[in-house]
Every structure is written in structure tokens, then in C-alpha cells.
Amino acid sequence: MVDNRRLKCPSCETDYPVQAGLFGCPGTASGGEHILRRVLAPGLPTGAEVRAAWHRGGGSFERLSGLMSARRIAGDAAYARILERLSDALRTLEGRIFEVTPLTKADALAAAIGRSDRVWVKDETGNVSGSHKGRHLMGTLLYLDALHAADPAAERKPLAIYSCGNAALAAAAVAHAGGRELHTFVPADVDPVVARLLVERGAIVEKIERSATGEGDPCYLAYRAALARNGWVPFACAGNDNWSNIEGGSTLGWELVLQLLDRGEAVDHVVIQVGGGALARAIAQAFEEAVALGLLARLPRFHVCQPEGGFPFVRAWLLALAAVARAGDIPFELGDDPAAPAEERLRKMAAFGRDPGRAAAAVKYARANFGSQAVQSVLADIAREPRRFMWAWDGPAPHSLAHGILDDVTYDWYPLLLTILRTGGRAEILTEGTIARAHALARRHTAVTVCPTGSAGSAGLIQLTGSGVIDPAESVALFFTGFDRAAGV
Secondary structure (H helix, E strand, C coil): CCCCCEEECCCCCCCEEHHHCCCCCCCHHHCCCCCCEEECCCCCCCHHHHHHHHHCCCCHHHHCHHHCHHHHHHCHHHHHHHHHHHHHHHHHHHCCCCCCCCEEECHHHHHHCCCCCCEEEEECCCCHHHECHHHHHHHHHHHHHHHHHHCCCCCCCCEEEECCCHHHHHHHHHHHHHCCCEEEEEECCCCHHHHHHHHHCCCEEEEECCCCCCCCCHHHHHHHHHHHHHCCEECCCCCCCCCHHHHHHHHHHHHHHHHHHHCCCCCCEEEEECCCCHHHHHHHHHHHHHHHCCCCCCCCEEEEEEECCCCHHHHHHHHHHHHHHHHCCCCCCCCCCCCCCHHHHHHHHHHHHCCHHHCHHHHHHHHHCCCCHHHHHHHHHHHHCHHHCCCCCCCCCCCCCCHHHCCCCCCCHHHHHHHHHHHCCCEEEECHHHHHHHHHHHHHHCCCCECCCCCHHHHHHHHHHHCCCCCCCCCEEEEECEECHHHCC
């Protein structure tokens, strides 16, 4: 059943077969950016096969099974058995399985933020554990179980995740259903409700203190040390350590693509909140694959947003855009001084980033010339020297109402950077006032009980509409990704 799907690395010249059981690139120690990406085999599946399976109904991982590497490894019958077993366990333990989630045309929300055309909201708050995170981890668990089906003698190793809350809870739900031991590395001040729910699902909770910024997320560092020490499986929502969670998360993007096609609709823009970057990367990958399979004629423009309390991806995007601008002899006066104190650099970048006009020419050049030798050469240089563009947040300790997207590093930054540059999108710094306003409008003008992190993409849309980057008459897709447990409903 294997169809020669490959895992591609932007730095290595070697492609790896998905059935090899790799999670990350073996060449990581050589330096450079080594984030693996799954590549569909030519013509497998076809666009017609994807749509036909979609219309046969069922849950998300059933309808989109042709896109899942687990099915290609295990075969149709074994994949169906694995999925049925996990779904039955989720239904018993969590009261829900991974169903297709609603897509709503949010006219009242659109009007409230001054838009005249369609704003589509994909609602993940009713998904397993109340967020999109479980999709990513279900993709990994299916991959692990498919590998085990192919080699029943293989050891079933414990799983590990780092998280500030939602991802750990999703991992606990999925791991519990799969009968897997899970270690969760969470902040010392994790929400007590989340901590209790983790324990109820059998997770081993490791609480980690933060002492400073600049060295990286202490939960991530503790998780990485545990992986190296114990040989556990990376079960986190980030593709730098495990590519298969991106495949799982891409089901969300594929649902959006197919729901829009069924309605005869398309979107001009997609705006996504970014922390570690797996959500945005996964959605972008689905759209890119839909174009490759002939289901979409073109990509929408992809925009991402981060809080002013911590914006490592925006910083990387600005630095990369400056490098592309230099290659094209495009004016781009970022004025960055690597020798300056971190807070001074960040303050200047924030000021530059908040004026869309200052980057407009470089954004346009990157989009128009993305496939050129000049731009591709810059991107190859970035992959070889990633730490000049992405490093751990070294400003003040990150704080935001949208605390779920305050990752010290945007782990999936490089694939996401390519999408933003290719489509002419922007990386937006959100003010706390806009995040609060967006959450209030989302609760007032939609029926979704979404948390401030989960509605932060709409804050990006508010700012991008206000600055003229997105015209009020263009259509936009948003993702409401987390249930608001603080609402008490």
C-alpha cells in the first residue's frame, strides 16, 4: 500500500520515506534548518478521490484518510481498524470523536469590524478537548499505531509533550484513548483546572518554573532533555520535532477547503494566530496540497499575527524580508542593529512592523519573484543559518490576554515563512487592546464560546482591515480554536 510519500528537509539533500518511522530529520546535528515536510506522491491521491471520500461522510480522519500516511503504511483495512478503535475509546472517555467542525459565515462579526464581504469562521471549540490541538496529536497517534501494525514487535515508547495548557490536555485525551503513557511538561502556574484534567486522563504532570527569558521556553527545554535522556516519542504540537502532527493538523485546513468548495465559495485571505506555528503551517500545507491536486486554482494570501508581548515570528519575517529586499535592491529601512540590546531591537522592529507601508514594496517583490533564483537563494541561505532569523524570545517575560500563543520560539517558522512570502501575506503584531476587543466582538457577534487566544486571528483581521492591507470587500477565513473555560459554560 506504500505510495512512496517522502519527508523532505530544506537543508539536507536526502529524502526519507514516511514508513521509516522518523519523527525529525537525522541531519539536525549538522546545523541549519531541518524541519521535515511530508510530500504527497505524484497523483496519490487524486483530487477526485479526495472529494469522493469527503462526500462519503464519516469523521474527519475517515473522510480524509487518503491524505493520511498511516493509511498508506498500514493499508486500508488495518487503518480502518486502528481509527475505529481509537474513535470508540475517545467516544467512551471524552464523549466525542474527531468530527468535521462547523464553518459559519459570520455576517454580524464582519459588520462589527467594518467589513462588507464574507468572513468565514471555522469553529474548533467543540472538538476533542475543546481546541484544535487534538487533531495534530491524533495524526501522530495514527502514525505510531500504523508503524506498530507494520512491526508488532516494536516497542511502544512513552510519549512526551510541552505545553501551557490546551495542547497538553489534547495530548492527554488522545494518549489516554490510545492506551499510551504520557509525560506533560507544563508551566508551574498552569491553570489548576487543566492540571486536574491532565491527571484525570492519566498524564504524568511535570511542572516547570520560568526564571528568565532568552534561553527558550523552560517547558520545551525540559521536554527536550527528557526525550534525549529516555528515548520517549515527541508528542507535541510542533513539526520541528515530529512532522506527523502537521499532517494531523492539516485536516482542519482540508475541511475548510472542501467545505468552501461544496458551497461554491473561495477566500481571498486567511488570517491565523501564531504561537509555535503548527496550526498556521498545517492549514497552509492543506491549501498548498489542494492547489497541487487541482482542487484550487490559487492560494489565498496567508497572514499571521502574534501579541506585542511576544512576537518571535514577526521578528523573523521582518529580518527575512529585509534579506529578500536586499537581493532585489528594494528599499527596506528596518534599521536593525544586531549589537543593540534586545529590548531596543524589539522596540524598533515593533515600530517598523506596525507601519504596513514601510514593508509593502518588499512584500510585493517577494510574492512576484518567489520562484526566482534571487529569492530562492536568500531562502536557502536562511535555511543554512536559521539562528540569524529565529531565536528564543529575549525581551521582557511574555504576557498577553492571548497567553496560549506566547511561545518563546515559533518552532514551525521556516515552512510558515515560505508561505507568507509566497502569497504576499503579512506578520502582524497585535496590541493588547485589539486582542481584548476582538474577543469581546467574537463572543457578542457569534455563537462560539471562544477564548481570547482562540479568537486572536480576528484581532489580526481588525488591524489588517484598519491598515488597508485587507480590503473590506475581500473574503477572509478565520479559525476560532479554543473553548473559553473561564466562561463557566
